[in-house]
Amino acid sequence: MKLFGFNKKENTFRITDLDREWVEDNFKWLIKFCGYPNRQSEQIIITEKFFPNAFSNRGLLIQNVIKDLSNLLGLHSSKIKFEIHEDLRDVYGMPFEMQGKPFETETEFTDDNYTIHIAKTIADRPNRLIFSLINEFIKIRLTENKLQFDTGDDTSLFIFIAGIYFGFGIPLCQNLTDRGRIDDGFWETKWDYVSEMPTEVMAFGLATYSKLIEQDKPDWKNELPQEHRVQFERAIAFLNNSPSKVFSKAELDANDLFNQATKEYQNGDFESATTTLQKILFLTEDEMLKAEVFNNIGYHQLRCEDYEKSISNFQKALNIDSSNGFTYDNLGYALIQTGKIEEGKKQLVQALETGNHDIAYSYRNLALYYSAKNEIAKAETNFQLAFESETEPVDLLELHYANFLIKQGKTEKGMEYLRKAVKKGEPEARRRMNEITKN
Structure with missing residues (x-):
């Protein structure tokens, strides 16, 4: 699907029905596979709070940015490597090419590992480098979630919506345009990048996300470029008059209960945590959240040494999400504790095969x-x-x-x-x- 355009009118936010449907459908798709965001969600800003490793050095080190992005997206940084490419094209200010096409960054996907290829011309421009790495990391995260995101002409546009969903709307928005020049005294390099993502559609995506978590006036909106901030505020007003069908108070309440259960568990109150989690099952339609709830209920029961009940809940979780290595590990542990050691061993082997477990x-x-x-x-x-x-x-x-x-x-x-x-x-x-x- 492509974006079909937008209309401008002074002091009014307008978006075509097709563009609105495109944004909301993509959010629904992401929510279906990755879960509904919670009220505590926030958009990420390029500061020491979110990028402690990157800000730990005076100069920007790519490996530190990779560590920070891995932490922010729940990825294993050990699986992600990078290579910087340089040849005569860089000397003369021309874009580096991969397989005959100009590129700034490109990720090579091999098995469960990733190599990000980076052109030297972009490595010397910190803002553009971080923007490009965020794009690559969003693709890696989607791949880790086993989501097929390369749909053709609108793939790059979808990455912006996925970026908003994963919390990177601010840096993506700040880099929708990138103009500048470098003069080393011998050769002058100029660039003039303008994203194909329309301002109104980006603003509507940010506003839709804010509405999903009931934040009409988030603090981060002040980090938006002025034009985007104005459009964002208009988009919020537009959604107040024409609410999004993607919004679900029940899912927000379910996420609040999940956070409450986490705190109860951390305080050692396993029984209260279990009771709180059970309430979620009456609220949520999110299958991935249900799987996580069943896993956590089973784990709390395991900590109470109620192994038979925990086994039942781990099996319910795996019936929903058969790729969760943590659940296989938990099930294996519970089976071993009940004396079914060979059956337990099989589950541990399954956990190792998933690749998404704690070794x-x-x-x-x-x-x-x-x-x-x-x-x-x-x-x-x-x-x-x-x-x-x-x-x-x-x-x-x-x-x-x-x-x-x-x-x-x-x-x-x-x-x-x-x-x-x-x-x-x-x-x-x-x-x-x-x-x-x-x-």
Whole structure:
């Protein structure tokens, strides 16, 4: 589908029905596969708050921008590499070419890894570089979500809508035009870039996103170029008079409940978190959110050692989303805890095959599997791999290792790890400590 144009009128926002339908259909499609945004969502600004690695150096380092964009989009930066290309075209101010076509950045997709090819001419222009990298990262994120986004003529326009959805509307908007020149005393290079995305359609996309999260006057609107800010305000007024059918208060309420359940879980109140999550199932039509809810309910039940119920909920989650490695890992853990160790091992292997899991949890679970089989050396190896792979604390790792050591007669070292588990605030560890001290 292409954009079919727009109309201008002083002090009035106008958008054709076809353009409006195009924007809203794309938001619906993104919501279907990636979920409804929540009220706490915000648009990203190029500041130290959002790009701490990039701002940690005086000069802009591409690898630091890649780290920040990976964190913002929930991607593994280790899977994303870059190459800078330079040849005689750069010397004479001409665009670099890939496969006979001029380019600034281009991503090469190989298996689960990505290589971003960057022309040196763009690498020397920070604003344009970040704008181009954001475009490539949006494509990578869509690919990670297994979404086919290359639909032909309107693909580049769709990337702008996806960019707004993922929170990058401000930098994309700030770079809809890019004009400038570089003079090194020998050769002058000029550029004059104007995006094919119409101002009104971009503004309507931003306004639609703001309406989805009930923010008519977001703080970030002041970061928009003046023309875009005016159009954004007009688009908000337009949507007040002609509300978007994409908006859903029920989905916003469901997301608020999800955030509430997360806080309850973090406070160790697993039963309240489970009750809160169950309320979401009566509100949401978002299948991906339902899968996450079933997974989290199962995980909270797992922490309460109600393994049979947790297994049922993990299976419900996988019936909706069979690609979630975290759920396979959780199911494998629960099965091992109930003595179904070979069935549990199959789920752990499935988690590894998905590629979207936490390897430290997988190693912890494999250690429990080998411990249950009394294969002590393999269990020890996997426990150590779990500790080495931690990027953030792994639930119950120290507790399980403590129990493993104590069972091997290494009580002193086991108690050392049990104290670490208690220090993490895990109620299971406190109960275990109480059992030992009473005896």
